[in-house]
Amino acid sequence: MSILFSPVRLAGTELANRIVVSPMCQYSANDGCATDWHMMHLGMLANSGAALVVVEATAVERIGRITHGCVGLYSDDNEMALARVVRQCRRLGTAKFGIQLAHAARKASAAVPWDGGKALAPEADPWPTLAPSAIPFGDGWPAPRAATPADFARIRDAFVASAKRALRIGFDAIELHMAHGYLFHSLMSPLSNRRTDDYGGSFENRMRFPLEVARAVRAVVPKDVPLGARITGSDWREGGLTPDDAVRIAKALKGAGLDFLCVSSGGLYADIRNPNEPGYNVAIAERVTREAAIPTRVVGLILEPQQAEAIVASGKADMVALGRALLDDPHWGWHAAKALKADVARPPQYLRAGPQLWAPAASS
Template identity: 60%
Template sequence: MTSKLFSPIRLAGLELPNRIAVSPMCQYSADDGSASSWHLAHLGTLSGSGAGALVVEATAVERIGRITHGCLGLYSDENEAALAKVIAHCRAHGSAKLGIQLSHAGRKASSQKAWEGGKALGAAESPWATVSPSALAFADGWHTPSAMQVEDLDRVRMAHADAALRAQRIGFDLLEIHAAHGYLLHQFLSATSNRRTDEYGGSLENRMRYPLEVIRAARAVWPKERPLGVRITGRDWLEGGIDLDEAIAFAKALKSEGVDYVCVTSGGLAATAIPQIGPGYQAHLADAVKLGADIPTRAVGLIATPQQAEAVIAEGTADMVALGRAFLDNPHWGWLAARTLGADVERPLQYQRATPKFWPGAAYAEILEKSLVAAE
């Protein structure tokens, strides 16, 4: 049986060789937003992972939009030059199509790196002032953001467009805007974090207004033949927060603005809103948005095995899957999936000796994997 996971998909003018994407994952290893040697090693490895697409981590469109001091940015010439070097390296040695996720953390900015606790920066840690649609802190002990004024709205909107232009110059194949996980655009969308009384607050139409303005600004400068995607939330897991009906309405609006796909995730808006997690726990959200908005979707969230990913695509639950920590655990997860599902995937010439055609050990590795699965 031919694998559906390894069938190609076309988004705008770009064809991806398979339905697998490496999720954007923060590395907290940048210097004032500029990519480092860690990014060269990390992204260089994943560009040859067997995934059809590799999406660079949430990348701040302005300095105060970074989550942490170590977060990647694309707001300066120095940022652009450093990231261009990394992407040139990926193109030279990998086969994945390359994307970047643009983001603004809003009230979740000025925080510690994940391995330092992930809380708001203390006074001795060089914190910075944050912004949000309303002056509501993310959680107890977090900085209270300033409610965005007209000049803030204009600046951040333009910052997204400027970063999109920088991404175009670098040569990214696709662009993704982050409107989920409790970051700025998500803060506008949810009634629990947006208490504005102007045209950007209140009704769903008003709460969608600013995120759509940002997407429109990016779409205006991003080439039509290159896909534009948006990561959205399917559910806030909060009373009064975004539900599937609102997520579908937003996805419909995005489609009308020329967005080519949405990646459907959930949660992140409040520290107390924790979903019940299990294998593929968000895939049903991608399914509902796909059916309700008639737009290509990417499922994400505890998709770990090749069989699980195959089922998501084969059953029509989503058009693509994104895996994050599975690729950190096994940077060649795409090769594993291809071998498991009897598909072909491009590998660097230097590594082709590890394919079943040239290496008998591949068969033993497969037997071992099956025995380990059976033992669980």
């Protein structure tokens, strides 16, 4: 029996299998409002065979967007636009839907990737950014303004407000983006946080604001709705966060009431390059799973069904998240089920391509 295609429970939500669509930015929104592109993109992934689709990093305030094209959940218009997309995708798809709430901090005000992905030029309508410390993301990036306690209070309240909007839309799970060099990660890492006040210095101080937001969001998210976070497993740079820190972060977030974690890594500085071997975060996720005793998802070059099965069957993680592999093969879950001799939900319109009605889908 395939473990990858066995159910898993997060708080009050049961997922039909252990495959999750990783949040993938599409840079196709209009002032934070999801568009018809998101309808097509998420609608496709809703029938990929994954049990959960996580909507891309969604900014809690306008200046928290990575680019002008990033989705937000900071206005009534944002909420209405995203509700329209999610309502249709849930009605016609087989997957549940989660959302990743985020603040890009010093990585904000950037061009979309197909225009270079660098800091916006003066003629491209850039905006001022903030961060724990006035340290640029990389060469050619402006120095952000060091955040004040008033900024932290505003951003905390913005996360709470966006979480309430996500609940009104009806998302099945909510996660906080605490990786990839964005606000929370840049607070956690000593490489990007050089503050000398209560938000910097010791590990406890660097975790102060992430935990404050986690508790504030948990206070408004019902216990039966899974609340989690994506965290970094390593900064991949000397002096930065390590797998030991990932375990400490996981334990602290579990103590703040979070139900699950997704282990990623890297992204703190523009010149940092992650390892490129398949499953490079798995060993870190295994430590988080075992030492923090919290349901864990892992992401990072998970490509093959047998690889994903081995990860969950060995207990190294409870779930796997795939991104580009699902863009390359939008029915990855169907093909994985065939390879692992398992079953997966399909929309009735596509049952004729399933193993019961189509011989090629049933052949080994």
